Amino acid sequence: MQKHDGILLESGTNELEIVEFQMGQNRYGINVIKVKEIILPIPITTIPHAHPSIEGIIQLRGAVLPVVNMERVMGLPETLGKNEGKFIVAAFNKQEVVFHVHDVAQIHRVSWNQIEKPADLYTGDASQVIGVIKRENDMLFLLDFEKIVVDINPDSGIQLDEVKKLGKRERSNKKILVAEDSPMLRKLLSDTLTEAGYGNIEFFENGKDALEFLETVLADGKKVTEEIQLVITDIEMPQMDGHHFTKRIRANNELAELPVIIFSSLITDELKHKGISVGANDQVSKPEIAELVLKIDQYIL
Template sequence: MEGRIQLNQSNGILLESGTNELEIVEFEVANNKFGINVIKVKEIIQPTTVIPIPHSHPHVKGIVQLRGEVLPVVDMARVLGVAEEETAKSKYIVAEFNQQKVIFHVHNVTQIHRISWNQIEKPSEMYSGVQSGIIGVIKRNESMILLLDFESIMLEINPETGIRVEQVRKLGKRERMNKRIVAAEDSPLLRKLLNDTLKEAGYEDVEFFENGADAFYFLETLVEGNKDLKESVHLVLTDIEMPQMDGHHLTKRIKNHPKLKNLPVIIFSSLITNDLKHKGEVVGAEDQISKPEIAELILKIDKYIL
């Protein structure tokens, strides 16, 4: 295929872990600017022949064969409710997260930006929420780049890829009322799913935060108030991609804090792959679980706080 762009660790594009920086691929749909984390992107290719699939989800254009793999093609114009378009600038973004590969059809791919997570503003309550699909806003000069919730996009298309409470029910009746968890997760939809499944697992005392900065401030305030951390919080659960402070930097801050360093941290993210697991190890996370392996997550929580 012509015009293929590889994005991987070998070309040095991925950043050192714990710096609270990320690189995003900026792309356009109907002249609006959006972003996807470089870590999610395997390559960018020119559009190729798509085979339609009868009765598939409306957002799915069809399937393509890419080096022996059959991958679904999601049309981002359909996802965003704008006019579909096929031009000379159209691109296919080949992505991998949540243990799945998918291709996103966009109208143009423009550039890559290196930014800090604290430059990403959380969406206003007027347009955020479970259904908005926007997890962050980046202001650049006179324009804005919107970071989309790709996990939620794929969850709508295929609910089987999400956190499923029935996996936890198989663990049997459980009582964990005396254990308190601090959880950092920016997606409203995933916060709700996580809350429901943790309750099913017996963990009813969960304090949720929209980003790592708020979670760290809460923890730091607890220990500065001379609270006994062992009595206040038993474990931290964190996503990686979050505005203000990402999960790797949150873990690093906790492990470098003299009063917080013994607090177990589990990273629960769609970005946990064999290629990227070392990033969590470097910052000192006790464990890393890939979404949506919720049953495995519960067993790991049991291991570190019971």
């Protein structure tokens, strides 16, 4: 199953396409934008002293890529032989990773408003599940692949030291609205932006809640740009994604002048046109937090 450009959706529709794969009795999903290709397993070279979730490395078209064993990540019994299952070759956060899964089924097109946030009761802080899609006979779980990779290699995540190198600034009177569904990322953004001097932050778990807040500000008769000076949004979020959120801001004359920066693992040279088409002022790839702060500086004077 090869990924091809024709499968990508028009920007701002609040839809996504998901590659469904199987692990044990459950079915999971990964955003098709992250998937470069799906291949049968090829020989793996074992690496001494590697993280327990890393099976080893493969060489694919001249690139050396790590292979993540999803049974180990998810705490499942190890039944998968090295020559069994499927390899999902993925690219995000400016890196390429291979995920070894039991099987790959099909591609689904769904709306973000069909994706529910998982209940804290059955997920907890450590869960890799970021969304649930209910179907007639079962459920499909969206996994947080960024968190999986950061748990394996913490250096691939947001680094507070990068912000400290920028020096102190005092911007606490400037308010930033952030739409980000990951609790881990909200905490990291809170810490890093506060370190950078931007401590006045209003967080929301998705674009829908963030947009409703902005509309409430308008309903109260306030000028939005006096209450909020900048919006930062992720792309992948249940209920309303960042592209659709940005598009809705631009479509509202009273919100349109708000600066919007998209901060996402999906920012690549090939996909930046999507953010441009919905009216984003800037786009920064996770985990480039220092670059994000410098972009904020440009829009908040």
